[in-house]
Amino acid sequence: MLALSFQSVSKIFQTPRGSLQALDGVSFDIQKGEFFGLLGPNGAGKTTLISILAGLAKATSGRIVVNGFDVQKDAAQTRMQLGVVPQELVFDPFFNVREALRFQSGYFGISKNDDWIDELLNSLGLTDKANSNMRLLSGGMKRRVLVAQALVHKPPVIILDEPTAGVDVELRQTLWQFIAKLNREGHTVLLTTHYLEEAEALCGRIAMLKQGRVVALDHTSSLLKNASSNVLRFKLDEQLPPELAAQARITGRIVQFPANDAQQIENYLSAVRLAGLKAQDIEIRKADLEDVFLDVMGSSS
Amino acid sequence: MRGWQALFYKEILRFWKVAFQTVAAPVLTALMYLLIFGHVLEDRVQVYEGVSYTSFLIPGLVMMSVLQNAFANSSSSLIQSKMMGNLVFILLTPLSPWNWFCAYVLSSVVRGVAVGLGVLCVTMWFTPLQVVAPWWIFIFGFLGAGMLGAMGVIAGLWAEKFDQMAAFQNFVIMPMTFLSGVFYSIHSLPDFWETASHFNPFFYMIDGFRYGFFGQSDVSPWLSLLLVGSAWFVVSTIALHLLKIGFKIRG
Numbered sequence: 001m002l003a004l005s006f007q008s009v010s011k012i013f014q015t016p017r018g019s020l021q022a023l024d025g026v027s028f029d030i031q032k033g034e035f036f037g038l039l040g041p042n043g044a045g046k047t048t049l050i051s052i053l054a055g056l057a058k059a060t061s062g063r064i065v066v067n068g069f070d071v072q073k074d075a076a077q078t079r080m081q082l083g084v085v086p087q088e089l090v091f092d093p094f095f096n097v098r099e100a101l102r103f104q105s106g107y108f109g110i111s112k113n114d115d116w117i118d119e120l121l122n123s124l125g126l127t128d129k130a131n132s133n134m135r136l137l138s139g140g141m142k143r144r145v146l147v148a149q150a151l152v153h154k155p156p157v158i159i160l161d162e163p164t165a166g167v168d169v170e171l172r173q174t175l176w177q178f179i180a181k182l183n184r185e186g187h188t189v190l191l192t193t194h195y196l197e198e199a200e201a202l203c204g205r206i207a208m209l210k211q212g213r214v215v216a217l218d219h220t221s222s223l224l225k226n227a228s229s230n231v232l233r234f235k236l237d238e239q240l241p242p243e244l245a246a247q248a249r250i251t252g253r254i255v256q257f258p259a260n261d262a263q264q265i266e267n268y269l270s271a272v273r274l275a276g277l278k279a280q281d282i283e284i285r286k287a288d289l290e291d292v293f294l295d296v297m298g299s300s301s
Numbered sequence: 302m303r304g305w306q307a308l309f310y311k312e313i314l315r316f317w318k319v320a321f322q323t324v325a326a327p328v329l330t331a332l333m334y335l336l337i338f339g340h341v342l343e344d345r346v347q348v349y350e351g352v353s354y355t356s357f358l359i360p361g362l363v364m365m366s367v368l369q370n371a372f373a374n375s376s377s378s379l380i381q382s383k384m385m386g387n388l389v390f391i392l393l394t395p396l397s398p399w400n401w402f403c404a405y406v407l408s409s410v411v412r413g414v415a416v417g418l419g420v421l422c423v424t425m426w427f428t429p430l431q432v433v434a435p436w437w438i439f440i441f442g443f444l445g446a447g448m449l450g451a452m453g454v455i456a457g458l459w460a461e462k463f464d465q466m467a468a469f470q471n472f473v474i475m476p477m478t479f480l481s482g483v484f485y486s487i488h489s490l491p492d493f494w495e496t497a498s499h500f501n502p503f504f505y506m507i508d509g510f511r512y513g514f515f516g517q518s519d520v521s522p523w524l525s526l527l528l529v530g531s532a533w534f535v536v537s538t539i540a541l542h543l544l545k546i547g548f549k550i551r552g
Contacts, residue, residue, distance in 0.1 A: 056392055057552035076395035084393050090386035094315050106307020107394035149390060 002065070003157050003188035004030040004053070009062035011048050011212075022048045024212040025062070030190060030205075032067075032156075035183050037203030037220070038192045039293060044209040046192045047087055050161050054084045066157060080108065083155030085146050087162045091134040097121070097145055098130045101152055108153040120148040123178045125171075140171045147175065157188045164195060176202060200224075200289035208296050216296045220289070227292040232257045232265050234272075234279040241275050244268075249294060255279075258291060305400035308391065312408030316374055323412060327370055328419040331362045335424050338484060348486040349517045355428045359421070360438075360511045361483035366420045367442055368503065371413030371449035372456070372474050375405040379457025380466045388550060398544035402454065402537070409450025410443060417442060430514060437513030437522050441529065445506040448533040449474075451540040458540075458548050477503045487519055502532040 011023040023045045030036045040046050051057040053064050055075055063070055069077040092100055098117065105113035121127045124144040129137060134145065147163065158179065164172045180202065183189050193199055199206060199220075206223060208216040216223065235253045239245075249256045257268045265284060272279050316323040339355040346354045382388035391401070432438070452474070460466040481503035487495050498504050509525035512518035518525070 051552065054393055055551065056389065058547075076397065079393060079395045082393070086386075086389050086393075088386050088389075090389060092382075092387045092390065093385070094318055099314075103307055103311045104390060104394075106310070107304050107391060107396055109304045109307075109395075150393075 001032045002029050003032040003034065003067060004036075004190065005065040006049070006053075007063050007065070009049065009052060009064060010060050011045070011052065011057070012060045022212050023052075023059070026209070026212070026214055027062075028207050028214060028217050030188060032188055033183070033186055035180075035189045035202055035204050036191065037199040037206040038190060038209065039196065039199055039206060040192075040209035041297060043211075045212040046209055047161055048212075049209070050084070050159055050190075050192065053159065054082060055079060080153065081155055081157050082159060083150040083153070083157070084159045085150045085161060085163050087165070089139060089142050089146070091137075091142050091145065093133070093135045096131050096133050097126060097137070097148075100134060100145065101148055104149045105152040110153060113152060116154065117148075117152065120151055123181075124148055125174055140167050143167055144171065144175070147178075151182075156186070157190070158182065160189065160191045160193075162192055162194065164193060164198065172198070196289040196293055206289075208293065210297055216292075223292050224287065224289065227258075227287045227295055229287055230259045230261075230265070231285050231287050231291055232259050232268055232282070233285060234282040236272075236277060236279055238277050240272070240277070244271055244275070256291075258287065258295065259284075304394065304396050305404045308396060308400065308404035309408050312374070312378060312404055313411055315378060316408075316412050323370070323374070324416055324419060327366050327416045328423055331366050331420040332423050334362055335359065335427065339427065346485075348489075349515055352515055352517070353428060356430055357511075357515075358484065359424045359428070359430060360514045361507055362424065363417045363420045364442070364445060364507045364510045365478050365481075365483045367413040367417035367446050368449045368478055368506065369474065370416040371409040371446040372453040372470070374409040374412040375450050375453030376457040376460075376466060376469070377453075378405065378408075379454065380460050380463065383457070383461075383550070384463070392550060398541055401544050402451075402541050405454050405457075406447055406450035406537075406540075409453055410446040413446035413449065414442065417446075432514055433516035434513045434522075437509060439513075440526065441506055441510040441513065444526075444529050444533050445503075445510070448502075448506075448529070448536050451533070451536045454540040455536070455543060458543050458550060461549065477501055481507050482519065483507055502529060505529050505532075 006026050006028050009023055009026045013020045013022055026049060038046050048057065052059045053071060055071060055078065058072065063072065066078045066081045069081060071078050095103065101117045102113065121130055124147060126144050126148065129141055134142065137145065143163065150158065163175060179189060191199065191203060203220055205219050207214055233254065233256045236255050237253065240248060240255060247257060259265045259268065269279065335355065335358060338358060342354050348357045456466060456469045460469060480498065481501050482498065487498040487504065490498065505525035505528045508518045508520055509522045509529060512522040
């Protein structure tokens with residue numbers, strides 16, 4: 001059974017400087033019960049796609065179907081299916097946490113929801129903040145309330161748009177435990193994030209967007225398998241020669257080369273030695289999702 | 302509880318939590334108008350036979366407060382939610398355009414009527430007030446507040462910044478309410494301005510409302526009802542249409 005179906009979704013924004021194609025024929029399906037990751041650099045179109053899914057924006061062409069309901073034609077039914085955690089840290093300054101959650105339940109036509117609200121507060125570590133005004137909460141606490149607000153109507157499909165942006169380690173742990181539990185209970189989860197480690201750990205399948213197009217779509221394990229299997233990593237105090245630097249990923253002192261076999265690793269190391277440089281803390285590790293991501297984003301341009 | 306009722310209740314609570322600003326302040330403003338204009342004009346102006354100027358002024362001030370506050374409620378709620386970004390919580394729900402319309406307009410009516418009653422209670426102390434035909438008072442009070450609530454929805458959707466909202470309020474709503482005969486009878490105006498006033502729907506709201514108190518008015522209350530009802534219908538249709546197409550709120 002399909003939970004989400006994106007069918008050639010395109011979006012063109014008219015701006016004063018001309019038209020901008022934010023999405024260009026995006027198509028993919030998500031099965032019920034999947035934990036699905038949508039990755040891509042800033043401006044790739046992730047949030048635009050989620051806005052169209054959530055009914056916050058209209059597609060220029062194409063359609064999105066949620067549990068059999070068309071996002072545009074059956075707007076009300078679709079929104080009953082979806083629990084959307086928006087990326088922006090927004091809140092209603094007039095109310096406290098419990099009031100905000102009660103009103104949100106009310107908008108979905110649910111009047112007595114305190115049992116579920118209590119469970120949400122408890123699972124997200126918000127119980128002692130229930131009567132605090134939204135204005136007085138820290139950023140992380142506001143983020144938790146956003147998650148709770150998205151779940152008041154127990155939606156079968158949960159959409160998380162960068163829920164861990166600017167959030168501390170503890171909340172990330174709490175949040176992922178809770179979301180993983182909901183996923184085990186059968187909720188479908190669609191996640192966008194810039195933390196590729198999280199995506200690798202959580203998502204069964206992943207789509208990568210670049211400039212409004214799907215440039216990779218596969219099981220996380222297959223994506224990892226198909227990439228260069230190893231990465232040579234070392235530290236360097238000096239500058240790499242330009243021809244070597246072009247092949248490497250450099251973060252401060254850390255230099256990383258994608259490598260498929262032992263021969264390639266030796267070649268890189270000898271090239272460094274011949275350039276008269278001294279590599280320190282040399283290690284060889286398995287390629288992770290970040291390597292795959294950079295590979296895909298680099299090669300598809 | 303149905304979804305729209307939750308939104309309606311939230312909108313009421315939103316202004317009630319800051320009632321000092323949203324109810325008490327406009328009541329005080331109206332009282333100031335009464336004290337100053339009443340003091341200056343009481344012995345100089347008589348509009349209707351047997352009605353003192355202060356008495357004449359009170360229904361006008363009540364209606365002006367009803368209209369301005371009904372407008373302020375829906376418009377400020379929408380613009381604030383848009384600027385703060387928390388409108389998204391309502392956009393993500395299954396609430397229909399009709400649900401939005403009913404919740405925002407009815408809560409505006411409640412605020413307008415609350416302020417109107419406040420003004421009435423405070424100003425009643427200054428002069429005895431007759432009530433000849435209470436039904437006209439109710440009808441024009443509700444229609445006027447409903448129309449301004451719907452105008453507030455339109456302005457709230459249209460405005461992208463607070464200064465655009467302030468422009469709408471100061472350059473459209475304020476002149477239309479002040480030039481509608483709150484402080485004078487339009488018969489006292491030069492011909493041109495008297496004719497111009499007949500194109501202002503606010504004039505008919507206040508004239509019809511005042512008829513309910515004194516049984517006297519510049520035009521027949523039935524004519525006022527017809528015109529105010531038509532204006533209400535047109536404005537409501539536009540507001541509903543904008544909500545249906547998600548004007549400036551669903552990209």
